[in-house]
Structures are given as C-alpha cells and as structure tokens.
Amino acid sequence: MIGYFLRYYDKLFSALLEHIEIVLLTLFISILLASVITILVYRKEAWGNLIVQIFGAVYSIPSLALFALLIPVTGLGEKTAILVLVLYNQFLLIRNFLAGLGSVNPGIIEAAYGMGMSHRQVLTKVQIPLAAPLIIAGIRLSTISTIGIATIAATVNAGGLGNLLFDGMRTMNTYKILWGTIFCALIAFLTDGALKQIENLIQRKVGIKK
C-alpha cells in the first residue's frame, strides 16, 4: 500500500488538490449566496420558513440523481458539480444562519433599536456577533458535507478524490479506494477540528462559554 503511494503520489496529490479546489470554491459561493438570502428574509419569518422548506426539499434529492438531472442542463464537469454542492449547502447554511439570528434574546434587540440603531447596525453589531456560534456551526456542517458529497461529483467528470474511488471500484484496485478514503477522511477531520476551534473561540468571546 505504501508502495502504491510512492509510485503514484503525484496522481494522488493532484486528485486531493482538485478535491480541495472544488470544496473551497463551493464553500465560497455557498456562504456568499446563503448570506445574501438570509439578509433578504431574516426579518420576515414566513419567508424564511418558506426558503428553508424549499431548500430542505432540494436537500432530500439524492446527490447522484441531482447530478444526473443537471447533466442535460449544465453539461459535464466542475461547473455542474459546484452548482449541485452549492444547492445542497443552502439548506444547511440558511437554516443555521436564520436559527442563529432568531436565537438572539428579543430584549437585547429591542434595546438596540430603542437606542437608535439602524437595521444594519443591529444586524452587524448585535445579531451577527451573538449568532456567530450557530453561524460557524452551520459552516462547519456544510464543509464536512461538501467534502463527502464532492466525491460523487466524479460521476460528472469533475475530478477530485471521487475519481480515485470510482476508478478503484471499476478496476477492483483496493489501494486506490483506500487512499481516496484516507485523504477524504483526513481533510474532513482537519477542517472540522479547525472550525471547531474557531467555534469555541467565538463562544468564549460572546460569553456563552466561560
């Protein structure tokens, strides 16, 4: 197995890099989109619920099916993969963003408005800092889920660690499957740990943990 790694490490690493690229691009677009949608709906509860329900329905479609459905529309390749992953993330992110903003004590928000803060000031100075732990928790969840689902993106020729897994299955090459799995688990583990640290730091900062 080590021998396999030494022989093909360049191919393994290029798959890993492709995978990381898909994940980072997906997260960047997902967080941006989810933030915009959240800001548009956070003061109207009914709209927020509707949006979460719609993305909840999208989230329940199996990823393989969603990739297959989109091939005729957006073709093969990274673009389709990222589109699907961004769609999946919206449910996890928006749900957590809205829950975070909604979790802020109404007395604090009333005091903030009563002092003469604008909607923007209340959002940026009060609601977002206090919602930060839930916001980060949402980002953490969607990061892990993206790392996992991105392997299936290999079915639409998007590359990444999924290529190793699917190639390995087709050619009955156990080493390939193992290395793909190990790399996948490794980046999931590392990013999860890093984000958990950030979450703890923020919780201490906003006084939830002492």
Next chain:
Amino acid sequence: MAVAVEFQNVVKRFPGAGYNALDHVSLKIEEGELLTVLGTSGCGKTTLIKLINRIHEADEGDIYLAGTNIKEIEPITLRRGIGYVIQQIGLFPHMTIYDNIATVPRILKWDKEKIDRRVTELLEMVNLAPEEFKDRYPGQLSGGQQQRIGLIRALAANPKIMLLDEPFGAIDAINRSNLQDELLKIHRQSRKTFLFVTHDINEAIKLGTKVLIMDQGKIQQYGTPTEIIEKPANAFVESLMRSGGADSNYVRNGEGI
C-alpha cells in the same frame, strides 16, 4: 414650565384586537417631572411610552416632543435623543460594560476622551467603581448591577427624556428599593423628564412627582401622589389604591422624602 411631551387625542389599535390599546389620550407632561404610569397588564401603559420613541406608531392623533411633532423626526434620530430602559435590561452580552455604555455616544461620533469621561462619571453615579467594572462583561454582574448599567447606558448621550418600562420588575425587593433610591437621586441631579411605567402601586407613589393611572386605554387620573391618594377621581382609582395599601408616608410630590 415648558411642556416636554404632549399627547393630542392619540389612538392606538393593535391588529386583531377588538379594543383600542390607547383610546383618545390627551396629556401634557412638564419638563423635569418624574411621571409614573400605573395600571394593570394590558391597560396601555407600555403602549403609551413605546409611541413616544416610535417603536409603535399611533393610528390617530399627534405626539409632540418639546414642541416638535414626532412624525417629523426620523425614528432613528428620535431614539438617539431618548433614553430607553426595559425590564429585560437588554445589555449586549458580547460587549464589555464600557462598550455597552459607549454605544450611543459612539454612534453619535463623540471623541474617545469625552466618552471615557462620561463612562467614568456614570459608573460613579451608580456607585460602581469604574476601574473594577468597565472591562467586565454583563454576564459577570448581578441582576441589580446589570440594571444599573442599563440605566446609565440610557443616560449616556444626555437624552432630554427617559422612558423606563418596568425597569425594576425582575429585581428582588431589597435591590429594587436601592435602585429606586438611586433613580430618585439621578432624577434630582439631572432634572430630565422621566416616564416610568410600573404596575407596583407603592413604586409609583414613591417615585412619581406625578402619577398617571390608566385602565382600558384611558386615563383614569393624572395628578400628584397626594391628590391620587386623598382624592381618587373614581371608583377604579380608589379600589386600586386600597388594593396596593398605598401609604401616604411614601409620598414624594417632587420634594423628596
């Protein structure tokens, strides 16, 4: 005496409610008064003060603040000139005591030195040592200390008028009594107009230079504590006073006890 706040025929109806929360209320409050607004739950007392800082908007009638119709002032600008204290206190838990108190001065772009001086002065006013308290977080303070901060945070930018909505409602009896004494001291020193909503009869009598008694969205009586106790205007006021065991020894009438 100049008029600080005037209500002219103000009506407020909440959607879905079959009655008026405020029913054709007309009222003049003079500058420098500490008006306590007394009534049972749902009598319209909280609505009355939330109309002044436009957290609610009146359906009919006009409200004037120092002669200006509040409809002509942008709500955000209006609120920056009004101190607002609520029962839930609403301190920002992620900010230090200093940052909490400095919120409005910073929005108004005061310079750092002026803010420093103001924060120190305010903390000393409520007997909290500035050096010890300014870098703490609200979670590290007791309920009574938190409400002291809530009170001075509202005073920070020198508002002309203070609105207090049952500020001591969730505080134990001993601390409440201390806070009431401090509030009286602050009022005497500042000579600002205070509107203080409460459902506690003794609190209303003890603190008020004037007392406004409300029921079902209407004013039942408006007068000095002595007038209210000695000459109740109607059966409602009389029964309210009797139920609270109001004691004329507490009466302040603006002169202090």
